[in-house]
Amino acid sequence: MKNNKHKILALKYRPKNFEELIGQDIIVQTIINSIKLDKLPNAYLLTGIRGTGKTTLARLIAKALNCNKDFLKEENCNCSHCEEITNSKHLDVLEIDAASNTGIDHVRSLIESSQYNPTSAKYKIIILDEVHMLSKQAFNGLLKTLEEPPLHLKFIFATTEVKKIPVTIVSRCQRFDLHRVSIEILFDNLKKISKIENGKISDEALKLIAKAAEGSVRDSLSLLDRTLVDQHIMEKEIDEPFVRKMLGIANRSKILELIHYIFQGDQKKSITQLREMINEGIEPANLLNDFLEITYFILQKKNLGNFDSNLSISDSEIDMINLISKDVDTSTLIIFWQFVLKGLDELSIVSNPILSLEMMVIRLIHLKDMPSYEGILDLINKSSLKNDNDNVITEKYTKLDINEKNEINKISKDQIKNSLQTKPELELTNPKKLTEDKNQEHISSFEDLIKLSSIKKEVELKYDLEKNVNLIKFSEGKIDIGFNENLGKNFVRNLSEKLLTWTGKRWVITLTKATGQKTFLERQSIMAEQLLVKEKKGEVYKKFKNIFPDGELIGISKKEKIMKDFSDLITQAKKMQEKMKETQESLKKIEVEGVSGGNSVKIIMNGDGELKKIFLDDILMNESKEIVEDLIVAAHNDAKSKLKKKTSEEILKITGGVDLPPNFKFPFQ
Numbered sequence: 001m002k003n004n005k006h007k008i009l010a011l012k013y014r015p016k017n018f019e020e021l022i023g024q025d026i027i028v029q030t031i032i033n034s035i036k037l038d039k040l041p042n043a044y045l046l047t048g049i050r051g052t053g054k055t056t057l058a059r060l061i062a063k064a065l066n067c068n069k070d071f072l073k074e075e076n077c078n079c080s081h082c083e084e085i086t087n088s089k090h091l092d093v094l095e096i097d098a099a100s101n102t103g104i105d106h107v108r109s110l111i112e113s114s115q116y117n118p119t120s121a122k123y124k125i126i127i128l129d130e131v132h133m134l135s136k137q138a139f140n141g142l143l144k145t146l147e148e149p150p151l152h153l154k155f156i157f158a159t160t161e162v163k164k165i166p167v168t169i170v171s172r173c174q175r176f177d178l179h180r181v182s183i184e185i186l187f188d189n190l191k192k193i194s195k196i197e198n199g200k201i202s203d204e205a206l207k208l209i210a211k212a213a214e215g216s217v218r219d220s221l222s223l224l225d226r227t228l229v230d231q232h233i234m235e236k237e238i239d240e241p242f243v244r245k246m247l248g249i250a251n252r253s254k255i256l257e258l259i260h261y262i263f264q265g266d267q268k269k270s271i272t273q274l275r276e277m278i279n280e281g282i283e284p285a286n287l288l289n290d291f292l293e294i295t296y297f298i299l300q301k302k303n304l305g306n307f308d309s310n311l312s313i314s315d316s317e318i319d320m321i322n323l324i325s326k327d328v329d330t331s332t333l334i335i336f337w338q339f340v341l342k343g344l345d346e347l348s349i350v351s352n353p354i355l356s357l358e359m360m361v362i363r364l365i366h367l368k369d370m371p372s373y374e375g376i377l378d379l380i381n382k383s384s385l386k387n388d389n390d391n392v393i394t395e396k397y398t399k400l401d402i403n404e405k406n407e408i409n410k411i412s413k414d415q416i417k418n419s420l421q422t423k424p425e426l427e428l429t430n431p432k433k434l435t436e437d438k439n440q441e442h443i444s445s446f447e448d449l450i451k452l453s454s455i456k457k458e459v460e461l462k463y464d465l466e467k468n469v470n471l472i473k474f475s476e477g478k479i480d481i482g483f484n485e486n487l488g489k490n491f492v493r494n495l496s497e498k499l500l501t502w503t504g505k506r507w508v509i510t511l512t513k514a515t516g517q518k519t520f521l522e523r524q525s526i527m528a529e530q531l532l533v534k535e536k537k538g539e540v541y542k543k544f545k546n547i548f549p550d551g552e553l554i555g556i557s558k559k560e561k562i563m564k565d566f567s568d569l570i571t572q573a574k575k576m577q578e579k580m581k582e583t584q585e586s587l588k589k590i591e592v593e594g595v596s597g598g599n600s601v602k603i604i605m606n607g608d609g610e611l612k613k614i615f616l617d618d619i620l621m622n623e624s625k626e627i628v629e630d631l632i633v634a635a636h637n638d639a640k641s642k643l644k645k646k647t648s649e650e651i652l653k654i655t656g657g658v659d660l661p662p663n664f665k666f667p668f669q
């Protein structure tokens with residue numbers, strides 16, 4: 001108890017050089033290299049969760065840039081610049097908390113003052129902590145200076161929320177993402193400092209602190225602070241149970257036991273264990289987080305086999321996890337996970353978290369009685385199979401129905417999946433219900449909706465939809481519309497009721513004053529107008545005018561059926577054309593043999609009509625040149641006609657007996 005004037009550890013052990021900054025080796029190396037090479041960015045952007053060393057690193061950079069000596073070589077530089085920076089008294093190194101200086105005015109005066117040369121050091125350095133808190137205007141004010149800063153000016157930004165910084169700013173900085181510091185590194189650091197501070201704290205206790213700090217050096221040191229104070233008061237070694245109690249963390253072997261009881265469905269033992277832990281002062285939220293972590297470990301064990309050895313988990317705990325993992329299936333674990341997550345949510349709502357904790361444990365125990373996810377899927381398959389059989393008897397069971405049914409089946413599976421994720425206790429007992437709504441209408445466009453209202457004889461609805469409503473956005477289940485003053489009072493209620501009846505779903509209807517598309521009728525008439533104008537320029541109309549000079553085209557009725565047939569025809573023709581192309585390609589590869597003169601001349605021709613080979617019999621040696629030439633021409637013609645025949649046969653195979661298009665050309669003609 002000699003040191004009465006206690007200094008906070010996080011300050012006392014603040015790194016004095018780059019080497020002492022733990023857990024950020026690669027970043028530190030990069031920064032050192034750029035300093036050595038004198039390739040300094042205009043602005044550094046340091047991001048990371050709290051306590052990873054952002055401000056510390058910012059100060060180290062400031063020192064390295066302004067040091068009178070060789071900062072990179074000094075262990076604890078005591079030059080005037082470094083000293084002043086350590087004590088936040090350096091005139092040229094400004095540390096500003098952006099959270100309390102968010103406005104443009106502040107940034108403006110900052111920029112103005114930064115235009116002057118530094119008073120004593122090489123660089124004027126502005127460290128802006130929590131820079132994401134700056135206003136949009138302030139960021140804009142900063143932008144220009146950031147782009148072309150005076151040579152003597154450097155910025156160092158630190159932030160926990162880099163996503164809130166405009167991209168224009170981020171892209172002008174050299175960015176360094178500081179990582180959470182690993183449990184191992186935190187532990188080593190804690191152990192070292194604890195030793196210097198004459199702490200008597202067991203390794204297990206230090207590991208627990210390292211873990212509780214969640215990657216933050218500062219948090220780990222402030223926890224160590226508390227532990228050391230306790231140790232000095234109690235004057236005995238601090239062990240793991242003490243730290244657990246101090247942090248409100250339950251003993252993990254006890255949590256494992258509790259989870260084991262839960263999976264065994266033993267309500268009495270589970271509750272007894274839970275109450276015991278609560279009496280020891282465990283925090284409900286901590287317990288649930290431990291539940292999650294252990295569930296994760298069990299899942300990992302089940303699905304990936306063994307996990308990497310890591311400090312946060314002991315051998316005896318691994319044994320216990322192995323034991324539990326044998327008894328539960330993956331689906332139960334996933335539901336368990338969902339329940340615990342939900343439990344965490346509820347904790348913040350209820351006034352008595354301990355009660356809520358007990359309730360949750362009871363719910364978890366009854367998870368065992370619920371059918372598994374796979375079981376439910378089985379059930380659905382069986383029940384829809386049964387339905388299938390029913391349908392076969394009615395004879396109306398066409399192929400299309402099967403497809404629809406599969407679709408519905410798929411949807412119901414998805415629905416089950418969703419409800420499992422949110423409310424596993426609901427709707428699982430009656431999976432058949434989900435396959436029932438196959439007679440519902442599908443409305444996939446606004447035009448569909450109008451057509452349907454017409455079919456269903458909803459005259460008023462149809463009238464409003466056509467005349468008084470303009471569509472802004474339509475997707476199945478959701479309609480955004482604008483409207484005019486003539487819209488019926490009951491329109492929305494009416495529409496939403498009808499949609500529910502027709503589709504079996506509740507639709508979201510949003511009415512806005514915003515003007516969307518024109519109304520259905522307006523659009524129809526515009527389209528008709530356009531068509532009319534177009535047709536009047538066409539050949540048909542000209543001919544018509546020649547015959548009936550006094551006639552006038554006043555409208556065009558669209559023959560949808562004809563249009564559809566025509567487009568089918570076009571599609572068919574296109575397909576045929578493609579096939580023809582294929583055939584022509586393959587025809588090039590075929591070969592035919594042409595002969596003449598009683599086989600004394602033989603020629604081979606390919607699909608392109610090219611002569612490949614000519615064979616002349618020895619007998620022809622005695623014949624005149626003219627006769628041989630004639631025989632070759634004859635053989636050539638023979639080959640040509642054979643090729644033509646063969647090609648036609650090939651093409652007939654493809655077109656199925658249909659005649660060739662009149663302008664179809666053989667490749668060799």
Ligand SMILES: [Zn+2]
Nearest residue numbers: 067077079082
């Ligand atoms: Zn120095």
